[in-house]
Amino acid sequence: MQLYRGGIEDIINIYNIVKEFLKADVYGYKRYGNSLVFDFIESSSELPIDVHVVQRPGFYRVSRGFGFIHSSHSPKNLLYPFKQELFRVDQELNIKTLENSLKPVILFGIKPCDVAAINVFDKLFGNNFNPYYLNRRRSVVGIVVEECLNPGETCFCSTMGTGPDARNGFDLAFAKVDRDLVIFKAGSSLGEKIVAKANLQKASDDDVKRYEILLEEAKRKTNLGIGVEDIQTSLEKSITDVELWRKVSEKCVGCANCNMVCPTCFCSEIVDDVVGDEAVRIMQLIGCLSYTYGLVAGGHFRKELYTRYRHFILHKFVFYPKQIDLFGCVGCGRCTVWCPVGIDIRETVKTVASRYRG
Amino acid sequence: MSNPFTSIIKGVVINEISETTTTKTITIKLVNGSMNPMPGQFNMLYVFGLGEVPISISNLYPGKRDIVEHTIRFVGAVTRAMIKAIRVGSQIGVRGPYGNKWPLEEAEGSDILIVSGGIGFAPLRPVVKYIIMNRERFRRVNILYGARTPEEFLYKYELEEYSKIPNSKFLLSIDKPYPGWTGYVGFVTDLIKYTDVDTGNSYTFVCGPEIMMKVAVKKLLERGFRKDKIFLSMERRMRCGVGICGTCQFGHLFVCKNGPIFRYSEIENYINVEGI
Numbered sequence: 082m083q084l085y086r087g088g089i090e091d092i093i094n095i096y097n098i099v100k101e102f103l104k105a106d107v108y109g110y111k112r113y114g115n116s117l118v119f120d121f122i123e124s125s126s127e128l129p130i131d132v133h134v135v136q137r138p139g140f141y142r143v144s145r146g147f148g149f150i151h152s153s154h155s156p157k158n159l160l161y162p163f164k165q166e167l168f169r170v171d172q173e174l175n176i177k178t179l180e181n182s183l184k185p186v187i188l189f190g191i192k193p194c195d196v197a198a199i200n201v202f203d204k205l206f207g208n209n210f211n212p213y214y215l216n217r218r219r220s221v222v223g224i225v226v227e228e229c230l231n232p233g234e235t236c237f238c239s240t241m242g243t244g245p246d247a248r249n250g251f252d253l254a255f256a257k258v259d260r261d262l263v264i265f266k267a268g269s270s271l272g273e274k275i276v277a278k279a280n281l282q283k284a285s286d287d288d289v290k291r292y293e294i295l296l297e298e299a300k301r302k303t304n305l306g307i308g309v310e311d312i313q314t315s316l317e318k319s320i321t322d323v324e325l326w327r328k329v330s331e332k333c334v335g336c337a338n339c340n341m342v343c344p345t346c347f348c349s350e351i352v353d354d355v356v357g358d359e360a361v362r363i364m365q366l367i368g369c370l371s372y373t374y375g376l377v378a379g380g381h382f383r384k385e386l387y388t389r390y391r392h393f394i395l396h397k398f399v400f401y402p403k404q405i406d407l408f409g410c411v412g413c414g415r416c417t418v419w420c421p422v423g424i425d426i427r428e429t430v431k432t433v434a435s436r437y438r439g
Numbered sequence: 440m441s442n443p444f445t446s447i448i449k450g451v452v453i454n455e456i457s458e459t460t461t462t463k464t465i466t467i468k469l470v471n472g473s474m475n476p477m478p479g480q481f482n483m484l485y486v487f488g489l490g491e492v493p494i495s496i497s498n499l500y501p502g503k504r505d506i507v508e509h510t511i512r513f514v515g516a517v518t519r520a521m522i523k524a525i526r527v528g529s530q531i532g533v534r535g536p537y538g539n540k541w542p543l544e545e546a547e548g549s550d551i552l553i554v555s556g557g558i559g560f561a562p563l564r565p566v567v568k569y570i571i572m573n574r575e576r577f578r579r580v581n582i583l584y585g586a587r588t589p590e591e592f593l594y595k596y597e598l599e600e601y602s603k604i605p606n607s608k609f610l611l612s613i614d615k616p617y618p619g620w621t622g623y624v625g626f627v628t629d630l631i632k633y634t635d636v637d638t639g640n641s642y643t644f645v646c647g648p649e650i651m652m653k654v655a656v657k658k659l660l661e662r663g664f665r666k667d668k669i670f671l672s673m674e675r676r677m678r679c680g681v682g683i684c685g686t687c688q689f690g691h692l693f694v695c696k697n698g699p700i701f702r703y704s705e706i707e708n709y710i711n712v713e714g715i
């Protein structure tokens with residue numbers, strides 16, 4: 082694949098080009114005070130260019146620097162929001178649907194793991210037809226990815242095969258080697274057009290070498306040292322090991338933060354919000370770690386916390402592959418970073434694998 | 440494809456039968472839509488402002504695509520409203536039918552065994568009705584049905600008809616002795632030993648509380664029934680009916696979409712795992 086070179090100013094230039102050229106809203110990670118959110122980016126000054134984040138189990142801090150990773154937010158905020166109105170209904174059961182008036186959107190600066198998460202949703206909600214997701218997804222007219230040459234401590238995308246470099250499903254990708262060298266690559270004909278408009282030069286052999294050295298190092302850092310098939314088969318064998326699952330989940334408080342920040346967690350409940358003479362049917366996320374997941378009038382299908390934690394892990398590594406032939410975990414490490422007690426998904430899968438491998 | 444969530448058909452309750460103190464059967468006329476549900480499928484029933492519940496189809500109205508019937512037990516807010524507030528003439532939303540069906544075509548030419556407990560008989564009643572209407576398609580038929588007390592049986596007004604199905608056996612059980620009851624006392628699964636269908640060539644349909652289904656499967660396998668010919672109707676928390684909300688997952692299976700009826704051999708690795 083042809084690589085191009087530029088500087089930090091070219092990222093800003095490309096932000097302006099895609100906004101003008103595609104006449105779309107730009108949506109991505111942006112600075113908001115001292116924190117990072119995922120929202121509409123109104124100006125290039127909001128881009129997280131001089132931002133560094135430190136991520137560890139149960140720990141996340143934003144500081145000035147170079148090498149942004151991601152935040153608790155992800156493209157799920159846009160494509161599968163926490164709360165979405167499905168429709169309104171009156172007492173005579175007449176249904177009013179929403180106008181489908183989503184403006185075109187460009188996802189800008191999302192991470193390779195985020196793209197992998199979108200692929201998971203695309204396949205799941207293509208198979209299990211979800212008109213609300215597909216409608217939002219169709220509004221995305223372009224995807225610009227920032228590769229991770231300086232990944233987070235909790236990242237393991239290399240093991241999951243989703244990063245740290247952009248693999249597929251993107252139009253343009255960039256990687257910040259240093260302040261004076263940013264490597265760009267096109268992933269589609271749209272990406273080629275943007276590259277041409279930005280007037281980027283071809284990267285030199287030396288540029289490519291500097292990029293590849295950092296990329297190799299990033300791949301090494303994001304590798305768990307255990308194959309994903311090993312994780313999958315050992316998890317499958319562990320399903321009935323209640324003692325093991327109680328042990329790996331013993332610190333869990335059942336807050337469902339992991340579910341909320343996970344870019345592929347989609348489990349939802351549907352509630353009625355009665356406003357005047359109308360009921361608004363709202364779909365909202367419910368994490369499998371929360372007590373009410375599996376609770377029904379007259380019973381509970383997942384009363385014990387360990388069964389809910391086990392479902393979270395098994396769904397990502399064992400059930401998703403059976404459902405859509407893709408892993409549901411993209412190795413972003415968000416569940417570990419935003420776990421209030423720092424339960425580390427990497428430790429869980431390693432513990433299970435060490436007992437059941439082979 | 441149309442939006443499944445907004446495909447609510449307006450229904451009007453045209454008949455209600457109080458089955459037990461906590462259960463009633465409602466017949467709904469669909470006003471602005473129609474459906475042709477199959478035995479084993481379910482509908483999402485909607486009560487304005489309260490929400491939707493998945494309820495199995497409990498009767499067949501061949502040729503009448505604007506009539507559906509459901510038997511509802513009072514357990515939560517929505518079903519409470521259906522028992523206490525819904526009357527003949529009330530409006531109710533109907534979305535469906537969803538899920539798969541009992542494999543009645545596959546079972547043609549074979550013996551049939553039905554094992555049911557409590558409200559679990561509701562999704563099997565259309566199977567019994569189907570057998571009555573198409574008696575020549577099946578060989579020997581056994582129906583086992585258990586309830587806590589004689590008063591807890593559903594469809595008491597039809598049970599005699601079931602006992603008259605040619606070349607069949609219809610056995611009832613109650614949990615504890617009861618004045619005037621001369622039938623079997625014990626668990627319905629105990630009746631499996633009295634069945635006289637051909638175990639190697641019989642299709643068994645099971646529905647009831649999960650613990651009862653587990654015991655039933657154990658006893659059926661002990662008697663030599665084939666695990667690929669035992670079918671269970673499973674229950675989980677279903678909110679969408681179409682595999683989107685994710686809350687009915689049973690292992691990797693979406694009960695609403697891959698089920699609710701599962702071949703035992705398909706779920707044998709999951710059924711005894713707590714909270715899977």
